[in-house]
Amino acid sequence: MTAGNDLGGLIRFITRDEVWHERLADVLDEHFLPSLEAFDLDFEDLSDLLGEDWPTVLWGGGLEDLLGRTFAPGNENAVDAYLKRHGSKESTQTRAYIEGLRYAPVSLYEVSKIVAGKSMVLRDLLSDTKPVTVREHSATQMLQQWDRIAARVVPHGDHNVISGALLPFDPEAVAMFEDGLRTVLKLNAQDELRLTQDQLQRSAPLFTNAWLFAHLPNLLDPEPPQISNSDGDDLVFHELRFPLATGVTHSQVSQRLSQSTELVISGQKDWTWLAVDNPSSNKRGTGLVLDRSMSGTSVLGSLNLKGKTLTLSVNSATRAERGEALVRDLLGDLVKSPLTSIQTVGQMMADDSQESGVAEEEDIPPDLARQMAHEHLEQHYRDTLDQPIPALGGKTPRQAVRSTAGRKQVIDWLKTIENRSARQTGSPVADYDFSWMWHELGLSDYRK
Template sequence: MPASHDLKGLMKFLARDEWRGCFEQVFDNHFGPVLEAGDMEFDDLAEILSDDWAMTLWGCAFEDFLTQEFDVDGGNIVDEYLKRRGWKEGAQTKVYMKALRTSVMSLYEVSDIVPGKSLTARDLIRGGEPIAVSEGTATQTLKQWDRIAARIVPVLGKNIFAGGLLPYTPQATDALFDGLRQMFGKKGTKKLPALADQDLQSVASMFTLSWLFDTLDRAMALPPMQNSDGDDLMFHDIRFPLATGVTQKDIAAQVNAIPGMAQENVKFWNWLEDKPKGREKAKHADALSFDATMDNGLRVLGNVELKGRFLHLSTNSAARAEKGTALIRQALGDIVGTPLTEIRTIEQMMAERPPRERGEAASNVPPEIAEQVVHQFMDRQYRETLDQPVGMLGNKTPRQTVKSAAGRQKVAEWLKYLENQSANQPNPADPMATYNFAWMWKELGVHDLRR
């Protein structure tokens, strides 16, 4: 007896000459632009992304194919299959096939996730009331406010997902919405147009392409990573050996005299910039910028630490390493020897990170204490953020933005983004993943939009 959602019969029917040619047209719509741009075959996607993702992508094209009418006998493969072979299928399978026949791919925001059971999906394109979906597999990995491209189909009184489900990043969402605006929107407006089901059915391949271009960009290479001076991240560890007879106390006294050195304890200093200044524009428009900042707004250019018979200078770029080395040699003179330098790229640093999945301890701090400390830090940081300009809000503060109806919607989207990014930690017990953002929604008066 076939499973209730078994489409093997339909897939075998696809081998018939008239349907094989029709499917090749749909397949090319979904993958042709990506394969041509990357000068590759579909099988290459499995090597880059995995066999599972390649099958999911094929499923997206196949489900789109099931909804279309073609200029061949029968017109639609589902109608023709059920007419000729429907007697072989169980009642649930036939209901599922008919539901796929009229299904629509759209973009949904998920919430109220009950792992292994259900979730609520809000259509970000067509609007309307959120939909309750019975779902066992995806709910094990999806997080609050994740966005997914999917087909929701009714089967025997329940809404379920079809097989082609794609998780969307903010970047993929922007690409999809830009494409929909260009296709259906009015010139000169940034508002997403109201789309009917037939509109979305006609551009189902756009969901696959937006996801693929975004995913391949991230899979093929890391984005440029820089510090806030615009220097490429290159981690330098410069070790100055202490001269014979020189003590750590002698070194500490000299380091304290170096401009910009802020002592944390007897053996550790933060090397700070002279005064707060605006971050310089990154050399690469798509670069990620990294730097630590003190409570007073001063950027940390590096760290200096005494370890045994060495003074270590650690910093994240060649320019800072050169400047820091010159400062130390000028201040300490011959009480330290010629330094040794170790340089590592961001890829090497990531490769050296201890794998948590092996059960290795990431910290000696008890988990409940670590969670409390992290949550207190996040409380302080986010409370300050409410009165600071935010790029996603047009460089207005959240408190300013909520004063208009449109601004309230923007703030809700911003809070969902923060909440979603926090929840998407590899370890669900990570303090970042367990942080509760509810107070921010209430503080800004937009709790009614948290749905």
């Protein structure tokens, strides 16, 4: 809400007037009851689950919904009633804002061109209206490029603002909202969602319901995400340390390792283990998939020779078993039986949280860490452009952009990965510039 647009008088009028208070309660029931009943909650429970601010924002969305409704007999409206009785007490600016709220439907917007503390551009995803620039202070300091939000855009003099009931919509909430909207409007999955202003006004409770149904399950019964590598193996980090046999030299070990077509030299005494026999495996994990690739080929692990030890690092039990067999086959009696250490994702995260961030910064200067992260990302995404992507129907990005439908999928995919990187606040990858990928795929005009 823009500074100076105080709705306190309007809220007091509605909550103290018996008729309007009852109508507000009915509207709020439409916004909250489906989720509260589904999860056996009271409204007061939401503060414990969501924090103190979000229930207030959600309540504000219900209030704004009421302001756009009319009631029989006589098409009575809360804004009209308030301004008729108490409008003379309000400033010209506040009167204009309240009147604007009455006719501003809530919609789903895509955020771009953010100027922190000043403005952002919103593209309505549910209509064909042109993108609009809004002046905004606080939200522009938290939102990222390509975020999606539910909000009301209110004309305000010579510019536009947004109302106070802004809800961020992550991909899960967007999918749930769109599914609900298609059900209500009786649309097929392939039908484009385009709503009239009247349909948007009547869909206001659906925004609240979708947001709550997307967030409450994990808050009530949080489950750690299933994380796997590209082979579908559970992510469990294994480090196998092979002691060198007595008298064995680094030169002997390096010579043997260089004979394998699966190992690529990646440093003076480092090798990368590649899946050369199956570079584009179709096996995928069911949850979050984390893995690396090199030139379109999956990276299975890495080897490092230091002192009297050859260390193999992999991210699953299956790869540890395969890697041990590979090393034994190549080196034979040059190495002894390995000592193995195992860490789950949770254990690794716990270890990382106990380490001093200051110490890390002393070891690797921030500018160097940023440069290294950006170089890694560029190599990763250059490889990715020629790899099959499930979200693109198994096509590579370069293949998918050749058709109209595929081009739209690639644009959505690019926005998703760019948004996810931008949201890693404080990380070197947060400010990575993805513009080269849009240019490489001939899509630069769609990023404006």
